[in-house]
Amino acid sequence: MAQLKGNAIVGQSGGPTCVINQSLVGVIEEVFEHDCIEKLYGSRHGSRGILNEDFLDLKAIAAKGACCGKKYNSEFLNRVAYTPSAALGSTRDKPDAAYCEKVFEVFKKHNIRYFFYAGGNDSSDTARIIRDMGVKSGYELKVFHIPKTIDNDLCGIDHCPGFGSAAKFVAQAFMGDNQDNRSLPGIKIDVIMGRHAGFLTAASVLARQNETDGPHLVYVPERNVSMQQFIDDVKAAKAKYGRCLVAVSEGINNENGEPWAKVMAKNVEKDAHGNIQLSGTGALGDFLVSKLKEAMPGERLRADTFGYLQRSFAGIVSESDATEAREAGRLAVRYACTTNDMSGSVSFKRVSSSPYKLEYYRNELENVAAKTRHLDDAFINAEGNNITQAFVDYLKPLVGDVPQMGYLY
Amino acid sequence: MAQLKGNAIVGQSGGPTCVINQSLVGVIEEVFEHDCIEKLYGSRHGSRGILNEDFLDLKAIAAKGACCGKKYNSEFLNRVAYTPSAALGSTRDKPDAAYCEKVFEVFKKHNIRYFFYAGGNDSSDTARIIRDMGVKSGYELKVFHIPKTIDNDLCGIDHCPGFGSAAKFVAQAFMGDNQDNRSLPGIKIDVIMGRHAGFLTAASVLARQNETDGPHLVYVPERNVSMQQFIDDVKAAKAKYGRCLVAVSEGINNENGEPWAKVMAKNVEKDAHGNIQLSGTGALGDFLVSKLKEAMPGERLRADTFGYLQRSFAGIVSESDATEAREAGRLAVRYACTTNDMSGSVSFKRVSSSPYKLEYYRNELENVAAKTRHLDDAFINAEGNNITQAFVDYLKPLVGDVPQMGYLY
Numbered sequence A, B: 001m002a003q004l005k006g007n008a009i010v011g012q013s014g015g016p017t018c019v020i021n022q023s024l025v026g027v028i029e030e031v032f033e034h035d036c037i038e039k040l041y042g043s044r045h046g047s048r049g050i051l052n053e054d055f056l057d058l059k060a061i062a063a064k065g066a067c068c069g070k071k072y073n074s075e076f077l078n079r080v081a082y083t084p085s086a087a088l089g090s091t092r093d094k095p096d097a098a099y100c101e102k103v104f105e106v107f108k109k110h111n112i113r114y115f116f117y118a119g120g121n122d123s124s125d126t127a128r129i130i131r132d133m134g135v136k137s138g139y140e141l142k143v144f145h146i147p148k149t150i151d152n153d154l155c156g157i158d159h160c161p162g163f164g165s166a167a168k169f170v171a172q173a174f175m176g177d178n179q180d181n182r183s184l185p186g187i188k189i190d191v192i193m194g195r196h197a198g199f200l201t202a203a204s205v206l207a208r209q210n211e212t213d214g215p216h217l218v219y220v221p222e223r224n225v226s227m228q229q230f231i232d233d234v235k236a237a238k239a240k241y242g243r244c245l246v247a248v249s250e251g252i253n254n255e256n257g258e259p260w261a262k263v264m265a266k267n268v269e270k271d272a273h274g275n276i277q278l279s280g281t282g283a284l285g286d287f288l289v290s291k292l293k294e295a296m297p298g299e300r301l302r303a304d305t306f307g308y309l310q311r312s313f314a315g316i317v318s319e320s321d322a323t324e325a326r327e328a329g330r331l332a333v334r335y336a337c338t339t340n341d342m343s344g345s346v347s348f349k350r351v352s353s354s355p356y357k358l359e360y361y362r363n364e365l366e367n368v369a370a371k372t373r374h375l376d377d378a379f380i381n382a383e384g385n386n387i388t389q390a391f392v393d394y395l396k397p398l399v400g401d402v403p404q405m406g407y408l409y
Helices: A022-030 A046-051 A058-062 A074-081 A097-109 A121-137 A164-184 A199-207 A228-242 A260-267 A281-296 A318-338 A391-397 B020-031 B046-051 B059-061 B074-081 B097-109 B121-137 B163-183 B199-207 B229-243 B260-267 B282-294 B318-340 B389-399
Strands: A005-013 A037-043 A055-057 A111-120 A141-147 A188-190 A217-219 A244-249 A301-305 A343-353 A356-363 B004-010 B037-042 B054-055 B112-117 B142-147 B187-190 B217-219 B242-249 B301-305 B344-354 B356-363
Touching: A005 A022, A005 A046, A022 A037, A022 A058, A022 A111, A022 A318, A037 A046, A037 A058, A055 A058, A055 A121, A074 B074, A097 A121, A097 B037, A111 A121, A111 A318, A111 B097, A111 B142, A121 A141, A121 B163, A141 A318, A164 A199, A164 A244, A164 A318, A164 A391, A188 A199, A188 A281, A199 A217, A199 A244, A217 A228, A228 A244, A228 A281, A228 B217, A244 A281, A244 B037, A260 A281, A281 A301, A281 B282, A301 B301, A318 A356, A318 A391, A343 A391, A343 B229, A356 B054, A391 B112, B004 B020, B004 B046, B020 B037, B020 B059, B020 B074, B037 B046, B037 B059, B037 B163, B054 B059, B054 B112, B097 B112, B097 B121, B112 B121, B112 B318, B121 B142, B121 B344, B142 B260, B142 B318, B163 B187, B163 B199, B163 B318, B163 B389, B187 B199, B187 B282, B199 B217, B199 B389, B217 B229, B229 B242, B260 B282, B260 B389, B282 B318, B318 B356, B318 B389, B344 B389
Parallel strands: A005 A037, A005 A111, A111 A141, A141 A343, A188 A244, A188 A301, A217 A244, B004 B037, B004 B112, B112 B142, B142 B344, B187 B242, B187 B301, B217 B242
Antiparallel strands: A037 A055, A343 A356, B037 B054, B344 B356
16 A cells, blocks of 8 residues: 555544643654655644644654754644643543545645544544544544543553553552541542542552551442441441542442442432432542441541542653653554554553563554443452552552652551 | 750640741750650640650650651651641640649649740630749749641731641642632632631732732731622622622621621521531632622632641642741740740740841730731721732741742743
8 A cells, every 4th residue: 555645633632641741742842753644733622622623743753853864843742732621622522424525625635644543432432433434434544542541441452541641640649548538537539530430539548558558448440339237337337447549530420330429419408400420429439428427426537539639640640651641642643654554543562561671562443432341350359348458569660659658547 | 043854745726837847856856855754745635745645755656767866756847847737636625724724733743843834825825824833833834835827817926837738839829820810710718727817817928920820819807898899899899800709817807896607607507506607618608709790790700618628738838838847846845944044935026127137036925915917007008898918018028938829921
């Protein structure tokens, strides 16, 4: 096949992460290495920006201020790479076939032959639909998905760019909160993001550096828990440790498999639209505290909901996550420009955990699109209220160094 | 006066900070330099530990594993110093005269002649009461207070150890959340600690690196705000920026000077004890969102409450804050052992902001005890919904370096 010449477009989609701009910068840097790509458009706010033809000329922006004979301004691009959230803007749009048709028309209009899309499983599905339109209509288009999510719930990949940095935030937050709870003993609940998968909540256990350290209990969406069991568990942990630190996923379910956030909403005021929100509200944590208060009167009870800080906090980045996200962006371009493959999703295979070694490869979009990965059974204890050493071994290289706590007693 | 010989005790009190252990380690290190102090007791959980005679032998603990001819194990003490929260444990007890009398009896029993107490304005008042008991009864006792609070609400000091690190956390959190809000535009409220003083909430403005960056509105307890004004402000900011990021202190008051958290609680369920909690709950943020939802139907609205992460997050420390907190601990011991002063509070005077230069001095306990400092008028804008450059100039050296954001547009 002759090399496909034309323009490229890159977009970012879904909930941002602290390293999604690493992938973006990886795309920009790599595009400069391949003559087949003329212009590189940056779509503002993902698929919506394509529809609106709201583009940035990324090669021009990157070239500004370049020095020392370089094609782009590395210092500037590095600053963008280490900036949390989507520098192009993101979108919550979930394109259907009609929406994708419009996107496809814009591609044809601007001679866009390369589409790089950073996002989660919905975004890979969008990429798949658009690729199929190209195939069907005979318009040559290369479509590559760059994985991104703090939830780590993408299939066909050892772990997902964005997860390691969010996990690092959660681990360090729990490290501090464990010291706080030790210092002023009581019962503390921390609510973590993750609607369907418990990876990020499970990352809280990396905070443990001493045998009495919390979190003492960890609840993930993969295991149902009744309110009675929850209360009994907290009482037992309190009796054992004189305090209790609990990690709770926003997506936990009751004994019937219904989300607690939904069950709770039956008893509390809904918002003006009748919506039940998971993130951006402290309602679930406050609800759990209210239930514990009834069962354990007089206890010091608090709940924090980590909220958007988990995915956006500036300055807490896992270095391996940053490196891998950058490389994922670069590889998307390299796969597109140097192979005959018309589509794919950049994927990671772990060769070993210690020393940590990763292999990158091209996965089929079909293996990623619209699928959700869950915590392995081996990562959850038999009681369904804690996380195993196997998960810690899996997680450690993804997070890298964390502060070491000092104990006087 | 002949040098006072005897034992010393150190305690930590109130809500912990990320550098209160720096002060503790400063005390431990300095005690090794002064022969007048024989044993150094660490009281577990502040004044409560004194009552219960629940002591650690800190010189023995610090000496363990010392090498290279040193008197104490520096590596271990440094790890303790960089561990957030109170390594000795803290307490919420606010001792009255009878309580202090018991504390004083324990001092006499153990020949304690030096009392070092790290805490806020309540703790300095406890220190004052106990010092007066010594004077009255003729029992020679030196009492030194080491300032500590993330709220920065202590009088007679340029700024308080603990504030700079919490301010750094808040600034970096807003930096990321501003990018998140820019990426997925909407209205976002972040609730910050500070019941009576707005310093920590004001620190959010350090996140601004670009003229459209948030926070776009900042509400502090020092200025009343009606719900209508709040709604009008948010609408105006949304119209101007296409989004709106708001920093709200947990202690904000309505037009009658009543705390919003209290007004709100009239309309919502109170807990089992009828208590209104400010920290450790997302209720205020959720309440403000519910009011905005009524006024701005269809808007994307979210609230996060930063909670205990602000005072305990492991790994976010202002280096100047850490250095100053350590020095405050050292100086408390030095003042006690090398001067005739029987009591005092370690204090800071700013010589200049640029270059940043500080002078340390001994303040009278009376100047600190049971007083609350508020944001200077010059730090708040005329409308009462934002923070001035004067505050940024005041704050910058206390926080130190923060990540630099990169912008594609």
